[in-house]
Amino acid sequence: MEFTFSEEQQMFRAMFRDFCGKEVASKAEELDHEEKPPLDAIRKAANQGFLGATLPEDYFGAELDYVSYALLIETLARDCMSTALTLATHVSLVAMSILDHGTDVQKEQWLPMMAAGEALGAFALTEPDAGSDAAHQGGAALRTRATPDGAEVSLDGTKTWVANGGIAGLFLVFAQGPEGVEAFLVPKDTPGLTVGYREPTLGLRSVTFNTLYLEGCRVPVANRLGAPGEGGAVGRRAQDRMAVALAAAGLGASEDAVDIAAQFATERVQFGVPIAKKQAIQSYMAEALTDVEALRYLVYHAAWLVDQGGDLSFDASVVKAFGARVAHSVTNRMLQVMGGYGYMEDYPMARKYRDARALGIIGGPTELHQVRVAQRIFADLDLEIAP
């Protein structure tokens, strides 16, 4: 087992940090305050090849391994989780789904555009009555219908909490077809597709989460991603990849929180000494950093597994549940270290705390991931668990 990043990965990390320092860090507060999507940073990211981070060179991608990509997400999230997740939605949920399950025609049609940032991807699975476990349940809960009609398919239904909904050029939509759950590539300007209400959120305020209306939205059968009824597998695989990215984002946010709080603790003097000299503060910092270290290795192990292929579900759930927990507890504790200053929106900690809280919910609530971990534990003992 080799526990260091390769020279190339270290070089990438330096490059990512440089990019963030120039394009992301200074804008995060304003983007959050104005609830604007990070389009500038995304455009610049496209120029760097980040929007096709893991795509092959044939499609103008940067052909990064998933570990390097996770480094990118982690680094972006240090400064702005919204920017990190906007990118991750595009790459992990949509572009890589096309890469893994698409026909050559579909890949040719979409991947270069996505790598260039000409079409951003959005993932439309969740519905008002079905959360992100819809794909995991075999799709029995999806109400959006895919009705074949000759060479076309008509999509009808409502999708909620579609990340990147407000800025996407391409939607990956999951619907119930005659043979099970199916996934479709739907360009934004397709008649019958309406991007609706944008959710006002506690955090991740520059990610656009929209409601999507599909009313007799007709797409060619050729836009189906994967075989008929294979949509569930497409969705699950996408969410597993995204789980790793979400955990990487949690890692980045947590690390930065620890750094900021540590700096504050050395500067803030009370009772005649910097508060860093107080055992309670030291204990908070130590616990936080321990969690961060544990998360780091989990994230990179899971990222490495993505590159190995094979079933990711157990490790994805482990890393996502752990990452959500660490991100919340670390940002919470580091906010406490900063005291009143941690509560003021003029400092980044409050925003990090609000952003981090999302990780326990998006990409599947922690409770769902815990069930999936339990499923594996008991499957090894020949007992089947249903959520």
Place this chain on the structure above:
Amino acid sequence: MFINREEYLLQPADRCALEAALRIKDAARSQEMPDIEVVALPRTPLPDDDVLRQALCTGADRAVYLTGAGLQDADDAVMARVLAAAVGRLGGADLVLAGATTLDSGQGQLGLRLAEALGSPQIVGAWTVETADGCVQAVLKDGTGYVTVEADLPAVVTMLPGTLKLRYPDGVRLIDVYRAPDAVEHWDVSDLVDEEMLRSLLKERGRDFPPERERGVRVSGTSEEMAQALADALRQRVRA
């Protein structure tokens, strides 16, 4: 003249009546006229005096709770006789305000019967009420418009619910009223009226329930299937 027996709440219409009384009292004080005394009485038998206490907290000067076994199943007719006697014991009242309707019994008789028993003019279903120079003026709704009606005092006026918002109790008064066990006066109904006056005009002969409904048509299935079944059922009915 208030209260819903189960929930110890003031009836919505009675809240308006209380607020109207308090506003008349406020108006008299601000015009430097002689002080008006507001007395709260129960409109139905009550298990305890809590709601009368609430009336005191909001600003009523006195509250009287009526006790006595004879009061147990009193309906509006009985209560009207009892309250008329109570008013007499108070030395008369220039104005009696009550809610026009109640949520539970749905009867609006109390005000009417009380006015008859007192021999007073009555105004039923008022929106607002004011006093001036020995008269009471009330605004009522009349079809599409409003009508102002006047009567000489003494008079009885019943108020509609939802017209005036009852003020919050004064905090100091609330604490004082609830700390004083004797804040509400207790009058035994047998001191007010003879036993035969407590006998109801109505006698309950029995209770019956409506016949069970003939089953209708049940539809189930998907929305489309249900719509179809419903349409078919309606078509059949129309033909029949």
Place this chain on the structure above:
Amino acid sequence: MDFTFSPEHVALRRMIREFAENEVAPLAAEIDREGRVPFETLKMLGEIGLLGVCFPQEYGGMGAGETGYCILMEELGRVCTSTATGVGAHIGIGAMAIHLDGNEQQKRKYLVPLARGEKIAAFVLTEADAGSDAAAIRTRAVREGDSWILDGTKTFNTNGSFAEIVTVMAVTDPTLGARGGITAFIVEADTPGFEVGTHENKMGIRGSSTAELIFDGVRVPHENVLGKVGEGFVSFMKTLDMGRLTLGAACLGGAQAALDWSIEWAKTRKQFGVDLAQKQSVQWKIADMATEVEALRSLVYRVAWMVDTGQPFSRLAAMCKMYGSEVASRAIDSALQIHGGLGYSRDFAIERAFRDARIAEIFEGTNEIQRIVIASNIFRERGVRIRP
């Protein structure tokens, strides 16, 4: 032991609950969104006497004791933390300081209008370098004839931007520190030299005002010294003790609200045809929340009773604040998780409660300070002195 509330406290709670639901709750989202103080609510509370709930009737208060005040804070905290914060700063520390240490003349002149809700109070202590280490304040008060001149800057102050009467802690003898060097003053806000500085942009309790206050040659008559010169530290410690208990009561209200929302949601929401209430993860959260709320309720009202019966309560008040703020945070976090995406959306109250609750572990003495207070108190009884 009789665990029932007296009739007047039951009636008081009923009245406040009605007020809270009809007048306070409807404004909660708006004042958060607009970042404004609900002056109209403060006025109404004043008119019915609630802004003097715990002060003696002879000074314009309601005479409902600390128990009555906890009831008020609990019921307000249940519907709007911002409103509870403003009210708490006025009653629990601003006016309270005058109630605890004022002489007859000061009470007549200042406590009466505050108790009647005719004026609003603030308690001014914190500075940029004196947060947890409150004794490190530097605002200076210099004697000049029969006045004192105050100079300095105070930060993170609640109500100070609009209060008419402020109780200010200043240094009268820089050589003495906490023991003998700090004095409390009653300052009328319209005194020349008293300015409001920046308004803070907070994550939550946005319907309460948190601002910087500047004292630039503010002249305060000597008769406005609260308590004795040099005894300000002891004075403010006593005042903060009282404030801690009632903050615990406000947190109780917030936690109760989170529990009520969660139960309601679990009853009505289905996930794949199964009620959320059937899921053990939800049941566990609700059972834990409910248990903590009960424990907190018992603690808060027991301590209120101890205050009302003249028993020592300092350690317990710190526990109320510490435990209450942590119970509220845990309860609201669980409630958010139970509500899933809707808990994260600003269209619902939970995310506001999440942002609002977070401050309780920090202001009025961070929970770290509370722990020091509790431990110090315990060890002092056994003859050991803890240094913070």
